Amino acid sequence: MQNNDETCDMRGFLSFLILWILSIRPMSGSEMASEIEKRKGIKPNPGTIYPALAELAEKKAITFKNQGKKKVYSLTPKGKEMLKHSVNHFCKIFYDILSK
Template sequence: MRGFLSFLVLWIISKGDVRGCEISRELEKRRGSRPSPGTIYPVLKELKEKELIRSDEHKIYTLTEKGEKELVSALRYFSQIFFDVEEMFKCCTPNQESGKDQNKEE
């Protein structure tokens, strides 16, 4: 599985069986803009080919057992990335206390 969008799509499907348009609406709520069908459906196709999701004749998408395992793995991966980014920002953000001390010395 590649990319954060694939992870989000898996996560949305894990909450309950959904259609592609419902996935798109949920992504719009979370990201602020609605992805085009040309963005969503290739992701769904890839996830289906990897047997992470399945769909019926009505194009209702369901997470497979393999998809559940991949979602857990992706959640660990992205959690670590976000933790690392947060740590980097802590290092780069000026300490308010040291900023006060610097102003006193001037």
């Protein structure tokens, strides 16, 4: 843990976060990284974000369209289902945090 007072390093949440953010709006890998930086304060490395995107694409949770030199990713119907399921799980665990 980088910060000694930080109990919540978000490890394991990256693909969840990706699906969530893509449900707000489609975007490219580099935009994703910046969006995640806004939220977490730490920008994921290329070696982190691209394999994560590749894995989600292989699972048919996301697709992309080439747009210039970027790949604009968006959710597939399967990805939306997965996200819904994960959000349910998430909320079951943390239901009483949101109403703090």
